[in-house]
Amino acid sequence: MDNSLRVNLDYTIFNNQRSLEYYDNNKLKKEKRILIDKMLQSKDRYDVEFATIYDIDDHYTSKRISSIQALNAYSDIIPSNRDVEIGVKLFKSYIYVEEQSVRLLDEYTMGLEHAIDSISDDYIRGMYQIRYSIISLASLVSKNYINEVRRVCKKIMNDNLDNYYSALVSVWYGNTFLLDEPEKTIEIYEEALKWANDSRCEGVRMNLKNGLDFANIMMGKQPKYLNFESNKPSEIHNIAFWYIKKGNLKVGEELLNTLNMDELNDVQKAYHHYYRGFIREPLKHFSQSLKHFKMGGEFYFRKLALFELKRLGLDENVIEALSV
Numbered sequence: 001m002d003n004s005l006r007v008n009l010d011y012t013i014f015n016n017q018r019s020l021e022y023y024d025n026n027k028l029k030k031e032k033r034i035l036i037d038k039m040l041q042s043k044d045r046y047d048v049e050f051a052t053i054y055d056i057d058d059h060y061t062s063k064r065i066s067s068i069q070a071l072n073a074y075s076d077i078i079p080s081n082r083d084v085e086i087g088v089k090l091f092k093s094y095i096y097v098e099e100q101s102v103r104l105l106d107e108y109t110m111g112l113e114h115a116i117d118s119i120s121d122d123y124i125r126g127m128y129q130i131r132y133s134i135i136s137l138a139s140l141v142s143k144n145y146i147n148e149v150r151r152v153c154k155k156i157m158n159d160n161l162d163n164y165y166s167a168l169v170s171v172w173y174g175n176t177f178l179l180d181e182p183e184k185t186i187e188i189y190e191e192a193l194k195w196a197n198d199s200r201c202e203g204v205r206m207n208l209k210n211g212l213d214f215a216n217i218m219m220g221k222q223p224k225y226l227n228f229e230s231n232k233p234s235e236i237h238n239i240a241f242w243y244i245k246k247g248n249l250k251v252g253e254e255l256l257n258t259l260n261m262d263e264l265n266d267v268q269k270a271y272h273h274y275y276r277g278f279i280r281e282p283l284k285h286f287s288q289s290l291k292h293f294k295m296g297g298e299f300y301f302r303k304l305a306l307f308e309l310k311r312l313g314l315d316e317n318v319i320e321a322l323s324v
Contacts, residue, residue, distance in 0.1 A: 016042075017050050018123050024054060025127060025162065027198070033058065049084045052077055057091050063202060067095050083124070086115050090131055097138045098203040101265055103297035106139055130156070134165060137172035144300040146176045163195035167204045170195075174211060179303055182215040189215070206232075213238045217245050233259055233268050241275050249279045266296030274304055282312055
């Protein structure tokens with residue numbers, strides 16, 4: 001049995017759109033690129049618009065354009081029909097997931113699941129339903145629906161996912177154990193890294209490595225993937241956290257000071273204050289961390305800040321009010 005996403009269909013009746021989705025999900029990169037270029041030259045407006053979605057994704061996942069450039073390119077598409085509009089929303093949602101923009105993701109995908117059900121082509125509808133299920137995991141984790149996340153993850157994994165989707169699902173599955181069973185998270189992430197082995201998986205691979213480092217640092221163990229040359233906030237945060245946990249508060253604070261708070265999203269700001277709380281003014285920073293987790297729509301990892309506030313002896317009634 002080959003390791004690819006499966007949806008039942010008659011392969012003899014593929015049209016261009018079906019073929020493009022099939023090539024994408026089965027990593028037939030050469031065939032996909034040839035078909036994209038062919039469709040972009042088509043006189044059929046639907047073919048051109050559909051190919052443009054995959055063309056942008058191809059450039060983004062190959063790191064030829066940034067996430068901002070990709071999002072802007074998707075926004076430039078003026079869909080001529082509902083299927084194209086759905087495709088644009090779905091592919092933009094992947095970027096929001098990778099950027100940890102949960103609040104934006106929730107707002108942007110509102111009604112998307114129902115819209116996908118209206119796609120007339122059975123194969124594309126089936127594939128988009130699977131794509132949406134994976135995207136929805138980010139929102140479910142943030143809302144602290146842990147049992148539901150685990151149920152969905154197990155169900156999706158049984159659909160014989162390809163390596164990219166297996167690794168992506170593992171990010172969310174591993175997250176559900178991070179706060180209570182970090183050893184299990186490490187086990188899940190290490191296995192997922194074996195799947196995240198091509199250019200398309202670069203963003204997922206970075207998230208897995210960051211998650212592994214965070215889990216190991218939490219447990220007081222040596223992180224394996226710290227990138228001291230990186231200028232990415234998530235990686236700088238992990239390095240600062242490592243120095244803080246080792247007791248080198250000065251270096252940890254200096255690293256945090258290199259980040260411009262105005263350039264961080266709410267979830268990143270939440271982690272930023274969380275780390276600062278171990279250096280000075282813990283009540284102030286852990287409270288700020290909790291606030292930004294809530295502003296970012298992140299209700300699972302806010303437990304990090306809540307735990308520290310409890311440890312400080314903050315009144316349970318105050319904590320309860322803050323945690324709403």
